[in-house]
Amino acid sequence: MRFTIACPLCSTRAIARTSRKLSDTMREITFRCDNDECGHVYIAQLEVVRTIVPSGRYGSHPDIPLSGRSRAAHWQAPHQ
Ligand SMILES: [Zn+2]
Numbered sequence: 001m002r003f004t005i006a007c008p009l010c011s012t013r014a015i016a017r018t019s020r021k022l023s024d025t026m027r028e029i030t031f032r033c034d035n036d037e038c039g040h041v042y043i044a045q046l047e048v049v050r051t052i053v054p055s056g057r058y059g060s061h062p063d064i065p066l067s068g069r070s071r072a073a074h075w076q077a078p079h080q
Pocket of ligand 1: 007008009010011012033034035038039040
């Protein structure tokens, strides 16, 4: 599966060519615009910003906060 986003200059599809891990929650991705007349090559960042459903195996990550929706579901769960 190709990871694509719109080129910020011409709005044509741009395809991810390479990616590099910067941290557990951040990657740097190099995109190339698919429009040969444009050919824009640029770097974007992909960051994990919040948890919707916590991991059932690994618990929480200190750099990934729970979303408001997830917190509400947690507080509405019945106590046993
Ligand atoms: Zn472009």
